[in-house]
Amino acid sequence: MDKKLVSFIVAGDPNPEATLKFMKALSKHSDIIELGIPFSDPMADGETIQMADIRALNNGMKVSKVFDIIREFRKYSSTPIVVMTYYNPVFNMGLERFLKELKESGGNGLIVVDLPVEDSEEYLSHCKKYGIDTIFLAAPNTSEDRIKKIDNASSMFIYLVSLYGTTGVRGEVSNLAIDFLKRTKKLCKNPVYVGFGISKKEHAKRFIENGADGVVVGSAYVKIIEEYGDSEETIKKLEEKARKLKEGILEGSK
Amino acid sequence: MEMRFGKYGGQYVPEVLIPSLKELEKAYKEYKDDPEFKEELDYYLKNYAGRETPLYFAENLTKKIGGAKIYLKREDLLLGGAHKINNSIGQALLAKKMGKTRLIAETGAGEHGLSSAMVGALFKMKTRIYMGAIDVERQKLNVYKMKLHGAEVYPVESGSKTLKDAINEALRDWVETFEDTYYLIGSVVGPYPYPSIVRDFQSVIGKEAKKQILDIEGKLPECIVACVGGGSNSIGIFNEFKNDKEVKLIGVEAAGEGLDTEKHAAALLKGKEGILHGMLSYFLQDEDGQIRPTHSISAGLDYPGVGPEHAYLKDMGAVEYAGITDEEALNAFLELSKTEGIIPALESSHALAHAMKIAKEMDSDEIIIVNLSGRGDKDLDTVMNYVKF
Ligand SMILES: Cc1ncc(COP(=O)(O)O)c(C=O)c1O
Numbered sequence: 001m002d003k004k005l006v007s008f009i010v011a012g013d014p015n016p017e018a019t020l021k022f023m024k025a026l027s028k029h030s031d032i033i034e035l036g037i038p039f040s041d042p043m044a045d046g047e048t049i050q051m052a053d054i055r056a057l058n059n060g061m062k063v064s065k066v067f068d069i070i071r072e073f074r075k076y077s078s079t080p081i082v083v084m085t086y087y088n089p090v091f092n093m094g095l096e097r098f099l100k101e102l103k104e105s106g107g108n109g110l111i112v113v114d115l116p117v118e119d120s121e122e123y124l125s126h127c128k129k130y131g132i133d134t135i136f137l138a139a140p141n142t143s144e145d146r147i148k149k150i151d152n153a154s155s156m157f158i159y160l161v162s163l164y165g166t167t168g169v170r171g172e173v174s175n176l177a178i179d180f181l182k183r184t185k186k187l188c189k190n191p192v193y194v195g196f197g198i199s200k201k202e203h204a205k206r207f208i209e210n211g212a213d214g215v216v217v218g219s220a221y222v223k224i225i226e227e228y229g230d231s232e233e234t235i236k237k238l239e240e241k242a243r244k245l246k247e248g249i250l251e252g253s254k
Numbered sequence: 255m256e257m258r259f260g261k262y263g264g265q266y267v268p269e270v271l272i273p274s275l276k277e278l279e280k281a282y283k284e285y286k287d288d289p290e291f292k293e294e295l296d297y298y299l300k301n302y303a304g305r306e307t308p309l310y311f312a313e314n315l316t317k318k319i320g321g322a323k324i325y326l327k328r329e330d331l332l333l334g335g336a337h338k339i340n341n342s343i344g345q346a347l348l349a350k351k352m353g354k355t356r357l358i359a360e361t362g363a364g365e366h367g368l369s370s371a372m373v374g375a376l377f378k379m380k381t382r383i384y385m386g387a388i389d390v391e392r393q394k395l396n397v398y399k400m401k402l403h404g405a406e407v408y409p410v411e412s413g414s415k416t417l418k419d420a421i422n423e424a425l426r427d428w429v430e431t432f433e434d435t436y437y438l439i440g441s442v443v444g445p446y447p448y449p450s451i452v453r454d455f456q457s458v459i460g461k462e463a464k465k466q467i468l469d470i471e472g473k474l475p476e477c478i479v480a481c482v483g484g485g486s487n488s489i490g491i492f493n494e495f496k497n498d499k500e501v502k503l504i505g506v507e508a509a510g511e512g513l514d515t516e517k518h519a520a521a522l523l524k525g526k527e528g529i530l531h532g533m534l535s536y537f538l539q540d541e542d543g544q545i546r547p548t549h550s551i552s553a554g555l556d557y558p559g560v561g562p563e564h565a566y567l568k569d570m571g572a573v574e575y576a577g578i579t580d581e582e583a584l585n586a587f588l589e590l591s592k593t594e595g596i597i598p599a600l601e602s603s604h605a606l607a608h609a610m611k612i613a614k615e616m617d618s619d620e621i622i623i624v625n626l627s628g629r630g631d632k633d634l635d636t637v638m639n640y641v642k643f
Contacts, residue, residue, distance in 0.1 A: 040544040041413060041530055043422040044268040044429070050412055063542050087266055087529045092543030114266045114529070139270035141432075146272070161270060165430045 003249045004031040004157075004214030005204070006193060007242055008084065009221050010052040011035045012061030016069050018230040023069070025235045026221070027079040029242035034111075034216065037066055037085040044086075044113050046168030048219040051226060063089050063098075067105035074106035082109035082135060082156070095123065099130040109133035109156045117149045124153055135159050140180040144187060151188040157214060160184055160194045162207075169219045170197035173206045185211045201248030208252025217245055255283065255450045258534075259566035265445040267532045271425070274432040279447045281352045286454065291351070295344055299458065302376065303332050303339045307459075309466035309623070314593040315610075322476065322616035324609055326596070326626045327463050327491060336599065336628030337459060337487045338369040338440060344455035346373035349436035356380040356435040360424045362389055362417035362483070363553035363601070364396025365628060366440030371405035379436075381405040384424040386416035389553055396632055414547050417557050421531050441484025442561035445532025449561050456490025463623055464494045471621060477502045477612065480625035481604040482522070482575070483554050485561035487627035492573060502574065505564065506608045508550035509577030517549035521560040522568050522575045528559075535562045551580035551636065552600035554628075578604040584640055586610060587630060599628030600636065 007030040011019050023033050038053035038061050045053070070081055083102060090098045090112060102110065110132050115123060117136055127134050133156035138147050140163070151158060162177035163170065177194065185192050194207045195216030204215045221238055228234040258264055265275060285291040299305040307328040316324045329337040342359075349357060357379045361367025367383040374381030383400055387409040390397055397407050413419035421444075428437045442449045442456075467475055478495060480488035482505040495501045510518030518524065521536045528537035530545060538546040538558040550556045567573040578586075583600055586607035591597045598606055602625070609624045616622070630637070 041418060041422055043425045043531075046426075047412075054413075057544065088537075088539070088545075089543035091527070091529050092539065092541075113268055114532070116265055116267065116269070116272060119264060119266070137269045139268075141273045142269055143273070146269075150269075161268075164270060164432070166426050 001191070001213065003208050003212070003253045004193065005029065005242065005246050005249055006032040006034050006082070006214055006216040007221060008034040008036060008216060008218030009225065010038050010049060010056050011066045011069055012038055012056035012059060013052040013222070013225055014055045014230050015059050016061070016065050019069050020072050021235055022225065022238055023073050024076060025239040026242050027077050028239055029246040030079065031214070032080045032082055034082045034084050035066060035069070037063060037083060037089055039086045039089060042086065044166055046166040046219065048169065048222050048226065049167050052222045063093060067101050070105040070107050080108040081106065082111060083107055084111040084113065087112050087115050095126050099126055099132050103130045103132055107132065109135055111135045111137070111159060113137065117146065117153050120153055137161055138184060140164065140176055147184055147187050151190055154190050157191040157193045158184065158188055159216065160192055161196045162194050163197055165196070167196055167219055169199040169223065173203050178210050181207065181210055181212055201244045204245050204248035205252035208249050215245070215249065255447055257446045259563045260569060262534050262562035262565040263446055263449060264534050265532060266529050266534065267445050268429065270429050274428065275445055275447070277352070281348060282447055282451055285348060285351055291347065295347055298343045298347070299340065303343060305332070305458065306462045307331050309463055309470065312594050315590065318593055319610055319613050321613040321618065322620040322622045323618070324613055325467065325475070325621060325623045327459060327623055328626055329459060329487065330596070330598065330602070330626050330629035334365065334369045334372055335631060336365040336369070337456060337490060338366045339372065340458055340490070341440065341452050341455040341486060342366070342369040342373045342438060345436070345438045345451065346377050346379065349379065349438065350377055352436065354434060354436040356431065357438050358382050358384065358424050358427050358435055359438040359440060360384045360417065360420035361440065362386070362420070362556055363632060364389065364393040364400070365554060365632065367400050367407070368396050370438050371400040371403035374405055375403040382427070383407050384410055384420040384427070386410050386414070386420050388415040389417065392553060393632065418545065441486040442489050442563060443484040443531055443533060443559060449533070449563055452486050453489045453493060453563065456486050457493040459487065459490040459625065460492060460494030463491055467621065467623065474498055474501050475621035475623045476616065477504060477622045478625070479504045479506060479605045479609045479622060481506045481555060481601045481627060482560060482564060483557050483601060485564045487625050489561065489563055491625045496572065503572070504608060505573050505575045506604045507575060507577050508552060508555035508604060509579045510549040510551070512579060513577050518577070519548035519550045519556050519558065520577045521558060522564060523577050525558070530559055533562045535565045536560055551583060552604065552633070554599070554601040555604065576608050578607045582607040584637065587637060588641065597630035598626055599630050600633045602627045
């Protein structure tokens, strides 16, 4: 199976129209677009994504506008879209209404960062009912037992957090991450994607060489948006970044 | 120990924190009833912190108001000047048993930061306190004290730069450092098992108060009043009276500039159900589920949420919740300072203000206990802005 590139940006950073343009640019080389719903208290995120959330919220981003962006994007592209969020915005809207709107707008999957697999029974049955795929995260300290539960609860892929920490660009791929990847691959029936700290072609290549089915990249794109804002320059640089990462993935797949 | 209080509580955290919470749960279950652990805890509570605290009959205040007898549970007399030390000693001892060498804690007013810095010094643990940059500015004296004890104070620049953001930042630290680091949460908030652990360590307040009032008055009080920020001093005094149906329990939230304004911190009275900091509880939030900025004259009550057990107690009708404005709290602060020669914390002044309101309507043979959770020295800068001599 082809190895995947998942490209993450924050919806509404710095505004919804820009997000749509960025998604189109990224989708040229990405297999999945992951859209973050900005949250006032993003406790699993490092500074780069925290600032993106603030930029989006300060510019009036709303959950309903995330669905608008997806709907608009669907007019141009069939690239799958996964939404990543903290639980409160979903809980606040009501799980069923959220899922219904996500589905109707053309969304495909959902990641809720702070929903543990133990508490996901109702969540899973609703996701199934509305045809939304589920993705759960696993960390290097997750026990084998839990990894199996996470695998069972996930329907699109398992999202491996490659390090102990928050989101953000890091230097090198650690051996801890590679060991964890190999260990998890053996346990899971779902494809295993690796994320957190991946920013370069070489990172992507290394994980793919070691058995990852995909890589998730976020902060590296968000940093470009932070620097160049709503501009042609950003679009060019995002596309270039995605192209390079995809190259790394292809090289790693050989 | 309960993962949930009714539907509230739970463990809504990123996966990487689950093993740390399980490790904590296991350790706490192992030690909480361990005689040696309890003996050590009692030793430090007595000889280091200064327990037991008096239950003081505020006779002058009672006479002036005319109504129910007002007793004060004097947590303000503890080392550091607040109830926070009860919990900090307990959790730091637990951290040591778990083999952790570093403490992290969040703080708003600086009281929990201070008590954590104190136990960090006492138990020789490296300590870092996360504090919103705005609070660092507002509470200079406590920041200085924490540094005297050798703690590092880390100003948090993200979000609203107050208590909730300090919790976010402490959690981000813990995600990276859990192997050697213990996260010492300061109130009955956060993911399970924190709300239960903090309640247990604070319930010494109510245990003493019950014994004391029975010794002095030969009966239980009609009413117990405590302020609610995250909810630890209130749960701490309520817990022992939970099954005494004749005792009315009242939690007082910060109504700031008024409950009908946007500027308050009354999560139970004005918030709705939500999920933050690992727990399902009541939160002040906008129509999109974004957590709202809060306001209170007292930094210790300036938090958009509340512990999950309070959410449950409210739904069950087991505790009544009321709001006290900045102005009412300030007046109570001045009143107690003048009539009794006791300067209460602005947080505790909320409880006191409510007690003064209801005492008037009660008979002179009825009793109210106010949990005087802290002393007001830390608040003098704030009060000086309002009252000049
Ligand atoms: C003296 C005092 N009382 C009350 C509080 C509020 O916290 P809790 O509701 O957990 O008792 C604080 C918090 O800083 C405090 O310093």
